[in-house]
Amino acid sequence: MKQILLSIALFLHASKGYRKRKIFIRELLTNPNNPYKKYVDITIIFLIITSVFILIYEVKHSVSQWLDMYDIYFVTLVFGIEYLLRLWVHNDISESIVTAQKEAQFLGKTFSPIPAFQECMLEKVKYMLTPTALIDLLALFPAYRPLRVLRIFVLFRVLKLLRYTKSINQFIEVLSNKKFELLTLLFLLFFIVMTAGIAIYVLEEQRNPNINSLFDALYWALVTISTVGYGDISPVSIEGRSISILVIISGIAMISFATSVIVSAFSEKLSELKENRIIEQVNKSKSFLLICGYGQLTKMFLRQSKTEIEHYIILENDIQRVEQARKDGYNAIHEDASRYDTLHKFNTKHAKITILCLTSSDVENIYIALNAKSISSKMKVIARASHESMMSKFEHAGVDHILLPNMVANTMIHTAITQPTMYKAIHAILTGKSVARIDEIRAYECEFIIGKSIQVLDFKRYKLLFMGIHREGKFVFNPSTDMVVQKHDILLVMGMSISLEYFKSSYEEQC
Amino acid sequence: MAVKKILLFGYGNHGKYIVKGLINDGFIVQIVERDEHFYQEAIEDGYHTATKVDVTKDEALLALDPQAYKQLVCVMDDEHLNVFLTLSLRSLFQESYILSISDSIHTTQKLKMAGANKVIDLYEVSANKIHNILKRPIATRILEEFVVHKNGLGFREMIIPKKSFLHGMMTDTLDFSDFGVLLVGMIDEELGNKFIFITAGINHKLDSGDTIVCLGERTELNSFEKLIQKEEI
Numbered sequence: 001m002k003q004i005l006l007s008i009a010l011f012l013h014a015s016k017g018y019r020k021r022k023i024f025i026r027e028l029l030t031n032p033n034n035p036y037k038k039y040v041d042i043t044i045i046f047l048i049i050t051s052v053f054i055l056i057y058e059v060k061h062s063v064s065q066w067l068d069m070y071d072i073y074f075v076t077l078v079f080g081i082e083y084l085l086r087l088w089v090h091n092d093i094s095e096s097i098v099t100a101q102k103e104a105q106f107l108g109k110t111f112s113p114i115p116a117f118q119e120c121m122l123e124k125v126k127y128m129l130t131p132t133a134l135i136d137l138l139a140l141f142p143a144y145r146p147l148r149v150l151r152i153f154v155l156f157r158v159l160k161l162l163r164y165t166k167s168i169n170q171f172i173e174v175l176s177n178k179k180f181e182l183l184t185l186l187f188l189l190f191f192i193v194m195t196a197g198i199a200i201y202v203l204e205e206q207r208n209p210n211i212n213s214l215f216d217a218l219y220w221a222l223v224t225i226s227t228v229g230y231g232d233i234s235p236v237s238i239e240g241r242s243i244s245i246l247v248i249i250s251g252i253a254m255i256s257f258a259t260s261v262i263v264s265a266f267s268e269k270l271s272e273l274k275e276n277r278i279i280e281q282v283n284k285s286k287s288f289l290l291i292c293g294y295g296q297l298t299k300m301f302l303r304q305s306k307t308e309i310e311h312y313i314i315l316e317n318d319i320q321r322v323e324q325a326r327k328d329g330y331n332a333i334h335e336d337a338s339r340y341d342t343l344h345k346f347n348t349k350h351a352k353i354t355i356l357c358l359t360s361s362d363v364e365n366i367y368i369a370l371n372a373k374s375i376s377s378k379m380k381v382i383a384r385a386s387h388e389s390m391m392s393k394f395e396h397a398g399v400d401h402i403l404l405p406n407m408v409a410n411t412m413i414h415t416a417i418t419q420p421t422m423y424k425a426i427h428a429i430l431t432g433k434s435v436a437r438i439d440e441i442r443a444y445e446c447e448f449i450i451g452k453s454i455q456v457l458d459f460k461r462y463k464l465l466f467m468g469i470h471r472e473g474k475f476v477f478n479p480s481t482d483m484v485v486q487k488h489d490i491l492l493v494m495g496m497s498i499s500l501e502y503f504k505s506s507y508e509e510q511c
Numbered sequence: 512m513a514v515k516k517i518l519l520f521g522y523g524n525h526g527k528y529i530v531k532g533l534i535n536d537g538f539i540v541q542i543v544e545r546d547e548h549f550y551q552e553a554i555e556d557g558y559h560t561a562t563k564v565d566v567t568k569d570e571a572l573l574a575l576d577p578q579a580y581k582q583l584v585c586v587m588d589d590e591h592l593n594v595f596l597t598l599s600l601r602s603l604f605q606e607s608y609i610l611s612i613s614d615s616i617h618t619t620q621k622l623k624m625a626g627a628n629k630v631i632d633l634y635e636v637s638a639n640k641i642h643n644i645l646k647r648p649i650a651t652r653i654l655e656e657f658v659v660h661k662n663g664l665g666f667r668e669m670i671i672p673k674k675s676f677l678h679g680m681m682t683d684t685l686d687f688s689d690f691g692v693l694l695v696g697m698i699d700e701e702l703g704n705k706f707i708f709i710t711a712g713i714n715h716k717l718d719s720g721d722t723i724v725c726l727g728e729r730t731e732l733n734s735f736e737k738l739i740q741k742e743e744i
Contacts, residue, residue, distance in 0.1 A: 289645075296615055296616055296634050297634050297637055297638060297641075299616065299634075300616060300632075300634040300635055300637070300638040301638040301641050301642070303638075304635075304638050304639065304642060305642070354645065356641065382641060382644055382645075384637075401644050401648070403637060403640060403641060403644075405633050405634065405636075405637035406524055406525060406528070406633070407528070408633075408636045408637050408640050409525065409612060409631050409632075409633040409636055409637070410525050410528040410529055410532075411655075411658060411659060412631045412636050413525065413529050413584065413586065413610065413612060413631050414528075414529055414532045414533065414536075415658060416610055416629055416631065417517060417529070417533060417538070417582055417584065417610065418532075418533065418536050418538070419666065419668065420582075420608075423629075424706050425666075425695065425696055425706045425708070425724060426658060426666065428708075429654060430636075430639060430643070430654065430658070431639050436696075436708045436710060438647065438650045438654055439647060439650060440647045440649055440650050463710055463711075463712045464710060465693060465694075465695070465709055465710050467653075467693060467726070468653075470649050470653070475653050475656075475662075477664055477727070477728065478688050478691065478692075478693060478727070481688075490649050492649070492650055492653060494695070494708075494710055495710040496710055496711065496712070499710065499712075
């Protein structure tokens with residue numbers, strides 16, 4: 001038995017396909033940033049809504065057989081598979097057994113896979129007892145038609161929606177932060193209801209025809225304290241009415257207290273909720289910018305961007321600057337970009353993220369760059385450096401582009417002095433003005449141009465100035481016209497924006 | 512190129528770099544500094560002609576004779592002082608060409624109001640560069656190489672001499688790439704010294720006295736500059 005268990009664990013541990021599939025399923029079911037998760041969520045939500053609708057409709061009407069079959073077999077089967085998959089991906093038995101074996105080998109102990117197996121199974125049972133897993137399990141029951149009472153479990157299908165609706169989850173999360181206050185309130189409510197109920201029972205049981213049991217008295221107390229007051233039971237004695245007065249007053253006080261607790265819980269969490277919403281929004285896009293710091297450079301960058309940059313978030317340490325950025329109409333959150341947790345909130349696995357480290361401190365910028373690269377080397381980092389002497393440090397940190405504002409400005413001043421008449425031209429080219437935009441035509445994005453010679457592409461016809469080809473890391477200036485475009489070439493051309501667009505669109509049509 | 516004299520105010524963060532570049536390009540630079548520390552640095556760096564002057568005093572500025580210089584460059588580290596200096600120079604010397612650097616968004620407007628002919632906004636050009644890196648990383652790098660003449664490639668302006676073979680030729684019919692250079696644009700005296708890009712789509716007639724701006728390797732540009740002296744090729 002032990003040997004079989006170990007063999008299975010070793011086999012599964014060694015199987016790349018198994019591990020790959022398990023990771024894929026885990027990501028699909030649990031990672032909100034997985035691009036395919038939304039399709040799974042939409043499908044499950046659709047199944048929940050349709051099955052609930054069928055069950056409600058079935059109460060008074062007869063439904064066609066195929067709908068019944070759909071609800072009993074298809075929906076339940078999908079829910080069943082989902083439940084089992086969640087249980088499967090919750091932890092990894094084979095991994096635990098193999099790790100335990102390695103540890104035993106290292107320590108020279110005799111190894112048995114049973115404890116590790118038991119521990120994992122216990123972990124799975126613990127998962128099965130969590131509220132969400134219980135809801136998933138109970139949501140399977142309405143499918144059993146012979147017992148009509150089981151249809152009440154349709155409620156659990158509605159509750160299953162909780163997993164897929166973030167706002168309700170957030171509401172519960174916010175309230176859970178005020179657990180102590182709310183529990184105190186509940187205890188107080190219980191105490192008053194019990195006291196008032198017992199008192200009215202003792203005082204009026206003999207005199208009030210509507211109070212026949214302690215349950216009636218407790219029901220009256222709860223209806224009164226909640227300020228609902230149905231009126232089906234009301235006190236008839238002066239003593240009973242006096243208790244009513246006290247219960248009504250304490251009821252108003254308790255409702256006010258409960259309201260203030262909930263409101264304060266929300267106001268405390270409001271900015272966090274808003275920030276989470278901004279992060280969720282940006283995580284949905286395939287590529288976005290994370291701008292660290294809201295200083296002069298960021299302001300100028302965003303001012304120049306106008307509508308060009310759709311998806312971005314400003315991460316700023318200083319709350320006053322965050323508020324300023326929000327006042328200026330930008331998406332800003334109060335977060336420290338140098339913290340691992342901060343950058344980890346973003347969809348680093350599936351989205352193309354570019355980080356702009358634009359704080360005024362080199363130390364901060366390097367730290368953010370290192371933090372980003374440690375999370376994912378795929379993240380592109382553009383960092384601001386204060387001085388040329390810092391360049392090597394930034395390079396070591398893995399920064400993709402280093403920006404030296406002083407150097408850029410100095411180069412421009414130098415150009416303005418040495419070539420004053422040309423300064424405007426160069427400035428226009430550098431700022432990408434419409435008459436003289438320099439653009440890249442990437443061959444792999446427009447396959448039609450691959451294999452064609454420069455002569456055939458005839459840039460002059462489109463009023464474009466062909467400058468050269470960037471091939472294998474080198475720039476070939478003004479190559480001969482019979483040079484043929486290769487797949488990874490980047491062609492550099494200059495021209496008016498409309499000329500470039502016309503060239504691209506006319507070739508895109510042919511692509 | 513005729514020797515040009517530049518009066519440069521400030522030997523701080525920007526001044527040091529600019530002076531070095533200008534001297535390499537054959538300019539004569541007169542450094543003026545108010546701060547003792549920066550003045551000493553200029554002397555230590557070998558700029559013995561540097562002078563220490565209180566630029567807030569008009570008489571001190573007059574004594575520098577700024578009119579004798581082609582351009583006045585204000586790159587003081589103290590941005591308040593830089594604005595004040597620009598204003599003083601403009602009020603004293605109406606005709607001088609003043610170039611100033613701005614270290615903040617708000618200073619740019621102030622420098623323009625103070626009378627600077629050209630203001631280089633540090634943040635504007637840097638933000639531009641970020642945009643360019645994001646949109647066209649390769650083009651940005653290569654363009655920078657053109658501007659700083661790295662790897663031998665760069666822009667050059669040339670005046671079409673009298674009796675040059677270029678005189679009377681149309682830009683559409685002439686292919687400069689045959690000479691190893693590319694025609695980027697031109698400054699036509701008849702059209703009021705406005706820079707016209709070749710990509711503007713105007714078939715322009717070249718005349719003697721027009722300034723053409725070409726892009727190419729240094730050696731090719733030198734050869735082409737000699738070639739345009741000829742009446743025929």
